[in-house]
Amino acid sequence: xxxxxxxxxxxxxxxxxxxxxxxxxxxxxxxxxxxxxxxxxxxxxxxxxxxxxxxxxxxxxxxxxxxxxxxxxxxxxxxxxxxxxxxxxxxxxxxxxxxxxxxxxxxxxxxxxxxxxxxxxxxxxxxxxxxxxxxxxxxxxxxxxxxxxxxxxxxxxxxxxxxxxxxxxxxxxxxxxxxxxxxxxxxxxxxxxxxxxxxxxxxxxxxxxxxxxxxxxxxxxxxxxxxxxxxxxxxxxxxxxxxxxxxxxxxxxxxxxxxxxxxxxxxxxxxxxxxxxxxxxxxxxxxxxxxxxxxxxxxxxxxxxxxxxxxxxxxxxxxxxxxxxxxxxxxxxxxxxxxxxxxxxxxxxxxxxxxxxxxxxxxxxxxxxxxxxxxxxxxxxxxxxxxxxxxxxxxxxxxxxxxxxxxxxxxxxxxxxxxxxxxxxxxxxxxxxxxxxxxxxxxxxxxxxxxxxxxxxxxxxxxxxxxxxxxxxxxxxxxxxxxxxxxxxxxxxxxxxxxxxxxxxxxxxxxxxxxxxxxxxxxxxxxxxxxxxxxxxxxxxxxxxxxxxxxxxxxxxxxxxxxxxxxxxxxxxxxxxxxxxxxxxxxxxxxxxxxxxxxxxxxxxxxxxxxxxxxxxxxxxxxxxxxxxxxxxxxxxxxxxxxxxxxxxxxxxxxxxxxxxxxxxxxxxxxxxxxxx
Numbered sequence: 001x002x003x004x005x006x007x008x009x010x011x012x013x014x015x016x017x018x019x020x021x022x023x024x025x026x027x028x029x030x031x032x033x034x035x036x037x038x039x040x041x042x043x044x045x046x047x048x049x050x051x052x053x054x055x056x057x058x059x060x061x062x063x064x065x066x067x068x069x070x071x072x073x074x075x076x077x078x079x080x081x082x083x084x085x086x087x088x089x090x091x092x093x094x095x096x097x098x099x100x101x102x103x104x105x106x107x108x109x110x111x112x113x114x115x116x117x118x119x120x121x122x123x124x125x126x127x128x129x130x131x132x133x134x135x136x137x138x139x140x141x142x143x144x145x146x147x148x149x150x151x152x153x154x155x156x157x158x159x160x161x162x163x164x165x166x167x168x169x170x171x172x173x174x175x176x177x178x179x180x181x182x183x184x185x186x187x188x189x190x191x192x193x194x195x196x197x198x199x200x201x202x203x204x205x206x207x208x209x210x211x212x213x214x215x216x217x218x219x220x221x222x223x224x225x226x227x228x229x230x231x232x233x234x235x236x237x238x239x240x241x242x243x244x245x246x247x248x249x250x251x252x253x254x255x256x257x258x259x260x261x262x263x264x265x266x267x268x269x270x271x272x273x274x275x276x277x278x279x280x281x282x283x284x285x286x287x288x289x290x291x292x293x294x295x296x297x298x299x300x301x302x303x304x305x306x307x308x309x310x311x312x313x314x315x316x317x318x319x320x321x322x323x324x325x326x327x328x329x330x331x332x333x334x335x336x337x338x339x340x341x342x343x344x345x346x347x348x349x350x351x352x353x354x355x356x357x358x359x360x361x362x363x364x365x366x367x368x369x370x371x372x373x374x375x376x377x378x379x380x381x382x383x384x385x386x387x388x389x390x391x392x393x394x395x396x397x398x399x400x401x402x403x404x405x406x407x408x409x410x411x412x413x414x415x416x417x418x419x420x421x422x423x424x425x426x427x428x429x430x431x432x433x434x435x436x437x438x439x440x441x442x443x444x445x446x447x448x449x450x451x452x453x454x455x456x457x458x459x460x461x462x463x464x465x466x467x468x469x470x471x472x473x474x475x476x477x478x479x480x481x482x483x484x485x486x487x488x489x490x491x492x493x494x495x496x497x498x499x500x501x502x503x504x505x506x507x508x509x510x511x512x513x514x515x516x517x518x519x520x521x522x523x524x525x526x527x528x529x530x531x532x533x534x535x536x537x538x539x540x541x542x543x544x545x546x547x548x549x550x551x552x553x554x555x556x557x558x559x560x561x562x563x564x565x566x567x568x569x570x571x572x573x574x575x576x577x578x579x580x581x582x583x584x585x586x587x588x589x590x591x592x593x594x595x596x597x598x599x600x601x602x603x604x605x606x607x608x609x610x611x612x613x614x615x616x617x618x619x620x621x622x623x624x625x626x627x628x629x630x631x632x633x634x635x636x637x638x639x640x641x642x643x644x645x646x647x648x649x650x651x652x653x654x655x656x657x658x659x660x661x662x663x664x665x666x667x668x669x670x671x672x673x674x675x676x677x
Contacts, residue, residue, distance in 0.1 A: 008053050015045065016091055016094055018042070020091055021367055022042070024371060027084050032079065037253055040066060040070055044066050050062060062094070065090060065114060068117055068118060137201065138196070138198050138222075139195075139203070139222060139223060140223045141221075169195060171194070198256070234248060238251075318347060319636055319655065322634065324340050325340055355542050359397070359542065363392065366391055373411065376416070382420075383434065384415055384433065385433055387435065387437040393440040403515070403521070409509075430454070438450070438452075453532045460485075491510040492510075517668060520651050520668060522537070523538075549568075550630035550631055550633045551629055553626055559665065560667065566614045568613050570612075591621060594623070595625040602627075611629045613625075617668075620671070622674050637651075648666065649669060
């Protein structure tokens, strides 16, 4: 039973996130009718599921909201900002119930608010639209006759003709490869019908049409009461006739809307329409037209632990394949080599597919920030609009979880201390409403997230003054803007004159940097007075298994991420170390470099040439000097233990085929060391 409850909790979390997004879109003036229907259906579904799994408080609260939004959609109560705000708070309480958080007082307050809206609605009912026919009913009819229906002396066409006479209708015909005419000729029925009917008839009158049909061959639903949409027959019908997942309630609503909007060329209402859906033609325009707008490739929910277990198995397979390659080279058997090459190709494909399973759209995180921006704007009495781009960009779920708090901290800082009040903005000639823009995109094998506000920007003068007070700078020391901004990410560094209950510009940015470094990410800040701040987070798309280059320093083997390497070449000891500065001539530029033998106190042989590995990281180049380049290696990267906590040069380790440990160099940290010199 625990497995089913956990599944319910996971699905409910997803539904609550979608509910929050709908409410925020509703507040911004989205398609009101459609979103209200979505909110009503979500509350209805949550109520039923909560009852099934014994979440009584959740059932009670969602029942109140279901009643409220049922009256709103029927124009009995007018939607207001206060109702939306109450629903958002209700969503938070529902989310807390999943975590067993105490919320009795909040729940009581919300229920009282909802009951007050319902009472006001009874006192001041909102008039229904003039064009609404209050006597008309809507029915969804699903007909899937048995193959032998003709042998029983029945003809589905007669049923359809009778239904057509009962009112305006839309019929979707689900026809297999064999046409309906051919089926009739062969006396075998394989076609199903999806019928949307609007007319002045009662439910029982419509059901009477199917008097001679078995109950398992049809269903008639009152579309205004979607509580039975989850019945087995309905789910089975849509699964059978649509190759992709369909949100049944949304799909039904769209078809009834289409039926209501049907008109002829002279503006008169059409009485009917028919759409043919061929089973084999899943990509046709007709089929796309009758599917839900938001339907996509079928998906299943898989527990994170199962994905982690799969990744561990893939990691073991990668290591075993590497060991096989080494053994094959010893035996010099070409047949064995060919077989292992094939295994290696399959292993790489398996690895890539397994890594793809861990990738999730970054929009699942970014969309959460809509709510944070809204709540902070209200709390700080500021008008802020948020723009989110690149939501489809995918990133490893582990990295996505790791950057949630850093991103939230940056966003809170931007709104609290970056974006000015409305009066201050107007005084500067800006629009009263501030703008916060979050953008995600790929660059090579990495993902970049940029957070931009159009606020006041960092005060570089204050930063310099604080840096001098804290001993980071001398009074007469000259530093670049980039160096000044780097002080913001020092522990406890802040330029705020007063402590804010929301955030402090700079306070906690050291934690942001630390958490980003933990997933091999980096942060850069650009700012301009009164124009705003531009913060860029640069992250790897995935961790765990990566292609690397093995290099040697002394007796140690080190690893570098292969996608970041631009070029390797051999250079004499004199050319590397004879200059006054740590720079090498590379093409038409001077390349800064780091000597690993110097950093790790390893002896360097003046008689031997050394290897220069050119790193191109985020379009910035620098060199790494190693004793030797060993070759490429597909490495399974594991986090390092507490013994390496004070070794920032390394971001992970990998066990080689000979059992030795190879450490992964942190190219972000190496680059930061160059920038400080």
